[in-house]
Amino acid sequence: MSFLRKIAAVLLFAIALGHADDFMGLPIEDAVSKDVRALPTWIVGGGASLAYYLTGIDGTVDLDAEYRVHRLHSIGIHGGFFFAGEFFDTGLDWRWYFKGALMQTGHDDFLHFSVSAFCLEHLDEWFFSPAIGFGYGRDILFFKKSDMLGRIEILANYLLGEPIYKFDERRHMEVFGRFVVNIRFSLLIF
Secondary structure (H helix, E strand, C coil), X not given: CHHHHHHHHHHHHHHXXXXXXXXXXXXXXXXXXXXXXXXXXXXXXXXXXXXXXXXXXXXXXEEEEEEECCCXXXXXXXXXXXXXXXXXXXXXXXXXXCCCCHHHHCEEEEEEEEEEEEEEEECCEEXXXXXXXXXXXXXXXXXXXXXXXXXXXXXXXEECCCCEEEEECCCCEEEEECEEEEEEEEEEEC
16 A cells, blocks of 8 residues: 555656646746747838938938748838938848747847839939849847837848939039948837
8 A cells, every 4th residue: 555655646746747847946847938929920110221322321211011921031011211312212022030039039130132113303304213132130029028129220222223313512413323221220010
């Protein structure tokens, strides 16, 4: 009879140990892994950026919408309005995330590829100039339970069609360029 009591005690101890999160203050299993949230599928929001083109800096207002196709890939659309320049851009994005671990680590780095069209005005005529872009960025989850994240990215666009024109007061002539670099700060919700 005492043998059966010892077996029952050992079995009860094993069952209790199997259902416990810690034993004598030592963690048996990681408590964070139980409540890890899934990656968001839809992310929308906007922000502002500083754009460098034609030896000057301009500010922009940006809007973004993104759909997470896979843990490591997302597709989206973007739009931006430049303050000083008389043009705006809109296009399609593809982001490749290095780890896809935003909810576990609180941040995730990505490479950004885009195809867009710059709508610009020159001599009272409007042009749609196609552009390709490449960039690097980071998504940052501010709080673990929050439905908002911040995004910082550096994006370089090269215009394939009509270049950007600007009148240079110092030289009294028009200058043009095809290269635009943005440093973008965004707040996005999901």
